[in-house]
Amino acid sequence: MSESNLKSMNDLVSLSKRRGFIFQSSEVYGGLGGCWDYGPLGVELKNNVKQRWWKAMTFRRDIEGIDASILMHPLVWKASGHVDGFSDPMVDCKNCKDRFRADQIDLKKNCPKCGAKESFTEPRDFNLMFSTFVGPVRDTAAEVYLRPETAQGIFVNFLNVQGSMRRKLPFGIAQIGKAFRNEITPANFIFRTREFEQMEMQYFIKPGTQKEAMEKWKEIRFRWHLDNGMRADKLRWHKHEKLAHYADEAYDIEYEFPIGWGEMEGIHSRTDFDLSQHQKFSGKNLLYTDQEDGNKKYFPFVLETSVGCDRSLLAVMCDAYRIENEGKGEEERTVMRFHPALAPIKVAIMPLMKKDELQNVAEKLLDDLQKNYRCEYDEAGSIGKRYRRQDEIGTPFCLTVDFDTLTDNAVTVRDRDSMKQERVSLTKIQEYLREKMGF
Ligand code: ATP
Numbered sequence: 001m002s003e004s005n006l007k008s009m010n011d012l013v014s015l016s017k018r019r020g021f022i023f024q025s026s027e028v029y030g031g032l033g034g035c036w037d038y039g040p041l042g043v044e045l046k047n048n049v050k051q052r053w054w055k056a057m058t059f060r061r062d063i064e065g066i067d068a069s070i071l072m073h074p075l076v077w078k079a080s081g082h083v084d085g086f087s088d089p090m091v092d093c094k095n096c097k098d099r100f101r102a103d104q105i106d107l108k109k110n111c112p113k114c115g116a117k118e119s120f121t122e123p124r125d126f127n128l129m130f131s132t133f134v135g136p137v138r139d140t141a142a143e144v145y146l147r148p149e150t151a152q153g154i155f156v157n158f159l160n161v162q163g164s165m166r167r168k169l170p171f172g173i174a175q176i177g178k179a180f181r182n183e184i185t186p187a188n189f190i191f192r193t194r195e196f197e198q199m200e201m202q203y204f205i206k207p208g209t210q211k212e213a214m215e216k217w218k219e220i221r222f223r224w225h226l227d228n229g230m231r232a233d234k235l236r237w238h239k240h241e242k243l244a245h246y247a248d249e250a251y252d253i254e255y256e257f258p259i260g261w262g263e264m265e266g267i268h269s270r271t272d273f274d275l276s277q278h279q280k281f282s283g284k285n286l287l288y289t290d291q292e293d294g295n296k297k298y299f300p301f302v303l304e305t306s307v308g309c310d311r312s313l314l315a316v317m318c319d320a321y322r323i324e325n326e327g328k329g330e331e332e333r334t335v336m337r338f339h340p341a342l343a344p345i346k347v348a349i350m351p352l353m354k355k356d357e358l359q360n361v362a363e364k365l366l367d368d369l370q371k372n373y374r375c376e377y378d379e380a381g382s383i384g385k386r387y388r389r390q391d392e393i394g395t396p397f398c399l400t401v402d403f404d405t406l407t408d409n410a411v412t413v414r415d416r417d418s419m420k421q422e423r424v425s426l427t428k429i430q431e432y433l434r435e436k437m438g439f
Pocket of ligand 1: 193
């Protein structure tokens, strides 16, 4: 058996649509650029990614979770630097009128869309924040922004969380939520979209301890991706040489997508920039009182881990995608080798035929198993076809109820990856699955 990896993002886009993972937003109206909808299997996969991150972050002694609102006081974005500085350089092609990010194309070459020569305007800054209005009056005083990152919701709640949860440094605050950026050129499926979800954690530390914190969180975060089943040779570190205004050290975890290496997660040492800015702009005292150090008052430093939920989900899908026996003349098989904890469906239950006596056993098995696992019941088509479909959606185990089941009280369990089949007694099936999947 030979196997090949995902070669083109288009193959994943078509599998996602065919099998109910991800659809274009507002597709019947021709779509909306940079926006995508998660279908029935996509939402399961996404929830599993989020759950694993949430667990890894908050099932610890030193991290609390929050869920801040998307709309925040407009001064938040003044203080954070987003109003004045959150922009990308943009150029227009004077011929086809298309827009490009000036740092993503070669301005000396012809327009990548229409091929026109020397057709670009001078680059100008384009702010990526979406704005809207609160209340019935559309004046500038009522203008607010859809948050472009979740981090600021954590910074402005730092003292609320610290005080209410009686926290001492070091401790972290984690949050999962939507963020919005009016990207000039959203592209590559869900890699760069205008609406996306972030999973961010800000770890508040004593000034001067940022190097240790960086080492610790780099290790923890890299391990998280490996624990999701990602292949180590598809992951690498990228160190930022040019630092953002708030950072004194920064790394990215990159994944090798079919479009090349791309950032999946940022790990940034953000100094005390954000807290001190919010004190300056709000006029409120946001200093931390260190009771273990003579009640000294200072702004904690911050070590941030920021991963795109959609982008890491895209990496998970790219990594899981395999075609077996491609172009070999033998039967080809597309299989999503998801880690069982991430697989949208854990177990498929299949009566061999649509016969009452088989369906009764299969339905009873479904009732039992779906107390613990997201299952699918499938009785349509040949068993071979049903297996192929489950392979394409990455279901780790298929359980077939056949006529022997009625006498031996056992089912055939078929393993997604090895395709091996074994007979397992119905009284042992829960234990069997728990042992194989590890939960
Ligand atoms: P990029 O350089 O790709 O624009 P960034 O450096 O601006 O990303 P951050 O602000 O550090 O990204 O955001 C943290 C994470 O959020 C990124 O690592 C990525 O996973 C995710 N992310 C950022 N922008 C988008 C987007 N437009 N679509 C999907 N995910 C995004």
